[in-house]
Amino acid sequence: MKQVIVHPLRLNMESYSFTDAMYGILSEKGWFSLPKYMLSGMTAACFRFSVHRKLHRDSTTAYNWMAEHLVAADLVGITASQCAGFNFAPTFPLYQRHAVLDIKSSIDRSTGAVLWKDQFVIVNGYNDNEEVFYYTDGHAVAYQELPFCELGRNDSPYWYYQVYEDQLEIDVLQVIKESFIQAVFKWETHDLMLPESEYACGLKAYDAIVEALRAGDYDAAGAHTTFNVYAAVKKDAARYTEEARTYWPALDIVAVHYTLLATIFDEILKRLDVFEMSTLPHAQLQINKLIELFQDAKIAETSAIQSIQTLLQEPIANRFHDIGLR
Known part of the structure; x- marks a missing residue:
C-alpha cells in the first residue's frame, strides 16, 4: 500500500x-x-451570471456543471x-x-x-x-x-x-474570440438546468436582483455572498478583456464597458453592510442605492455585449441558434 x-x-x-x-x-x-483571470475569461466562466430570485447563496454555483466545465477544459486545450x-x-x-x-x-x-x-x-x-x-x-x-x-x-x-x-496546443486568439461568443450566449440564454420560476440568467438576472431588492423578499446572507462573488467575477471580466485586447485590439471598446462594470460592482461591495443592518432607519436608502447601482451595471454590461455582437456578428450568425457549444 x-x-x-x-x-x-x-x-x-x-x-x-x-x-x-x-x-x-x-x-x-x-x-x-497565464494569470487566473485569463483562465476565467478564456473558459467564459467570468461571463456566467445567474441568480436565485430570492438571492440564495447557491446563485453562483447554480448552473449545468457537466456542460460548462467540460467546455471550459476543452476551450483551453x-x-x-x-x-x-x-x-x-x-x-x-x-x-x-x-x-x-x-x-x-x-x-x-x-x-x-x-x-x-x-x-x-x-x-x-x-x-x-x-x-x-x-x-x-x-x-x-x-x-x-x-x-x-x-x-x-x-x-x-x-x-x-x-x-x-x-x-493540446491552442491558438490563444481563437480561444479569446470564442470566449466572447460564449459571453453573448450566456447573456441571452437561460440555463436549461434551472427552473425559470426560481432562477434568472444573463440579462434577466439584473431584473431579478432589482425585483428582489425592491420587494424586500430575499435572503440577506445569500445576497451578501452572491454579490461578493459576482464582484470578483466582474473584475475578472474587466481584467481579462483588458489583456485580451493586446491579442485583439478591436476589443478596446469592450474593455471600456467591462472596466466600468467592475467599477460599479466595487461600489456595490461598499454597501453590502446593509444586509447586516436591515432594521436601521437608513437601510432602505442603502437598498435604493444598490438598486440604482445594479441598474447602472445592467446598462454597462448590455453595452459590452452589444459591442461584442458588433465585432462577432458574422461568426455568431453562422452558428444560427446554436452558439453555446453545449
Whole structure:
C-alpha cells in the first residue's frame, strides 16, 4: 500500500468558483501559465451570471456543471473526464467506488482533481493505508482529510469531480474570440438546468436582483455572498478583456464597458453592510442605492455585449441558434 501527496497544490480562493480550483491544478501542472483571470475569461466562466430570485447563496454555483466545465477544459486545450450525480441515488455506491479509483489514478499521474464538497476543492493526495484523500479548500492552511467512504456525501445532495488527462496546443486568439461568443450566449440564454420560476440568467438576472431588492423578499446572507462573488467575477471580466485586447485590439471598446462594470460592482461591495443592518432607519436608502447601482451595471454590461455582437456578428450568425457549444 502506498501514500501519495501532490506538491505544491494550493487553492487560492478569489471568486469562490470552479475556476479557482481548476487554475490551482492547471497552473501547478504547467498546463496554464497565464494569470487566473485569463483562465476565467478564456473558459467564459467570468461571463456566467445567474441568480436565485430570492438571492440564495447557491446563485453562483447554480448552473449545468457537466456542460460548462467540460467546455471550459476543452476551450483551453485540456482533455478532461468528469462525473456527477445525487448521493441519494441507489447507484451512488457504485459511482463512489469508481470516483475513488479515478481520482487516485489522477493523483498517481501527479495531477490533482476538482471535487465538489459543498464548494469546489482540490484533491491533492491520498493515503491508501488510512483510506483517505487529502484536499485543500482555500480556507485551512493544512491539507484536510476526506475518507474514501465519505466521498460525495455532502451537505448538499450533489457529488461531482473532474480530472485532467492531457494538454493540446491552442491558438490563444481563437480561444479569446470564442470566449466572447460564449459571453453573448450566456447573456441571452437561460440555463436549461434551472427552473425559470426560481432562477434568472444573463440579462434577466439584473431584473431579478432589482425585483428582489425592491420587494424586500430575499435572503440577506445569500445576497451578501452572491454579490461578493459576482464582484470578483466582474473584475475578472474587466481584467481579462483588458489583456485580451493586446491579442485583439478591436476589443478596446469592450474593455471600456467591462472596466466600468467592475467599477460599479466595487461600489456595490461598499454597501453590502446593509444586509447586516436591515432594521436601521437608513437601510432602505442603502437598498435604493444598490438598486440604482445594479441598474447602472445592467446598462454597462448590455453595452459590452452589444459591442461584442458588433465585432462577432458574422461568426455568431453562422452558428444560427446554436452558439453555446453545449
